Amino acid sequence: MTLVPINLTVNGERHAVAVEARKLLSDVLREDLHLTGTHVGCEHGACGACTVLLDGQAVRSCLLFAIQLDRSEITTVEGLAGGDGTLNRFQAAMQECHGLQCGFCTPGVVVSMTAYLADHDQPDDEDLRVALSGNLCRCTGYQGIVNAARLSSRGAAVAGGRPGSGPTA
């Protein structure tokens, strides 16, 4: 087994790790860096639970070999909230709208939608549902997640949510 040294900046912190060529980014994050917020569901790109930001873009960490990413910047779900623990806008909306139950899919949903909403100004409901199609949730039936996306993208009240109490963080 040959280990190759690489440098990764994860959530703003530099890490030097030695990896086998076949080691997936998802496994390096979880096993070497102990960042277990990144979940692993399917390992073939379908479920979205492992989604992280690579140089700002949402990607599947189960479909990347860490060895490909020397000197790259990664953001995981652990890196989305402010240093003092203040949730980002979408995270706060997920809490507000009950967008999670067991929480398995949640890191992927939160990372994906944080990236999507940063890039898209006025998505309508159809846009939001299409954007969420890459994240499977087996618990919620998606309504709470769609509501959270709508709330954080438009700051608008949603059916089933509590009007007027939306987060502004």
Added chain:
Amino acid sequence: MKPRAFQYHAPESVGEAVGLLEAHGDDAKVLAGGQSLVPMLNLRLTSFEHLVDLNRIAGLGTIERSSGTVRVGAVVRQAAAERSPDVAVGAPLLARALPHIGHFQIRNRGTVGGSIAHADPASELPAVALALDATLEVSGPAGVRIIAADEFFLSTWETAIGDGEILISVDFPSWGGRCGFAVEEIARRHGDFALAGAAVGVGLDEDLRVVRCAIGLFGVGSTPVRAHDAEVALTGGASIGEAAALAAADIDPPGDVHATAMYRKEVAAVVVRRALAAAIEEACL
């Protein structure tokens, strides 16, 4: 599951990559966006002793528009092509097809060249390349070859890319005059591979008669399929419905757990009809 162990190579030039492929023969495989290859490695449906990563080769990631074509480098990300004004203007059919691929997270990494080289018959971009009569540039031990799209797709996951060769770029011809383009597909869930789909272009004359037509079908056989008879019929004055029926009559789609062969034939007629109607409407604007 985890992939079998392999040796990783990150060449910085096409020549170096070709050299690696030549040296390791069938034991080596090209890695582009990894959105098709890595799932297969993770599931151990396949394995290779050497992976040759194209992502560090300079010059394979550019989009260039000239008067007659848009040239897309092999490792241009699907998401980058989707956002490119050159693609939107010069190859609108490609622009329409890209959002149908998987999900935005997949397109952030998946490449245009990878999708075409992978040649899944249910994927969108091979049908676009076929419909537009794209030409593909490959580079290998014997130098550079240009392959026409209609000679490129040989069977499921099988192309005219030879031993030691790498797809370098794809030229998508631009259409002039009054024209319209559309991609229609039906899939079980958003982002799934289509049960059947159609990528079409039409050109109209001054009197809004269809004088040019290209129909590429996907999900209906072991390769993308060009619906020649339907194209000829439409430019010869047939109705959209007649052309759609002809396109479906010619195909012999597979039946599987997602849909029977007969259902796919029905779906093919529906997507061709919808795509032609949308393309003609756009051309009339």
